[in-house]
Amino acid sequence: MSDRNGHVGLILVSHSAKLAEGLADLLSQVAGPTVPIVTAAGAVDGSLGTNGGAVLEAMQRAAADGGAVVLVDLGSSILAVRAALAELSDEELARVALADAPLVEGGMSAAVAASTGCTLEEAVRAAEEARVVAKL
Numbered sequence: 001m002s003d004r005n006g007h008v009g010l011i012l013v014s015h016s017a018k019l020a021e022g023l024a025d026l027l028s029q030v031a032g033p034t035v036p037i038v039t040a041a042g043a044v045d046g047s048l049g050t051n052g053g054a055v056l057e058a059m060q061r062a063a064a065d066g067g068a069v070v071l072v073d074l075g076s077s078i079l080a081v082r083a084a085l086a087e088l089s090d091e092e093l094a095r096v097a098l099a100d101a102p103l104v105e106g107g108m109s110a111a112v113a114a115s116t117g118c119t120l121e122e123a124v125r126a127a128e129e130a131r132v133v134a135k136l
Contacts, residue, residue: 017042
């Protein structure tokens with residue numbers, strides 16, 4: 001998603017609403033208020049799981065607002081994102097991109113990049129580069 005200033009946003013898809021909300025809080029503090037960050041996390045009943053409808057809705061809003069990097073945790077969240085991507089129009093698909101990146105590290109890198117006003121492609125690249133950052 002992008003705000004009036006054109007900043008690319010992030011969509012965090014996780015099995016845990018608490019995990020996604022905590023990460024969104026962290027990323028918002030780092031990226032600042034110009035980077036829209038939304039979550040599509042947890043099952044409909046609030047338990048662990050994914051809600052495909054919420055994922056699709058977040059992607060459609062992001063596409064309408066200008067674009068977003070999608071970051072996922074594992075398993076069915078990836079399947080939910082792939083199913084939602086299949087429902088988007090070509091125009092929407094051009095504004096939403098799934099990053100092959102770790103949720104936390106990729107989210108941090110994408111948020112920082114987005115805060116600089118980068119393009120969607122640059123934010124995805126920043127997220128994906130986080131996969132190879134050594135921790136030692």
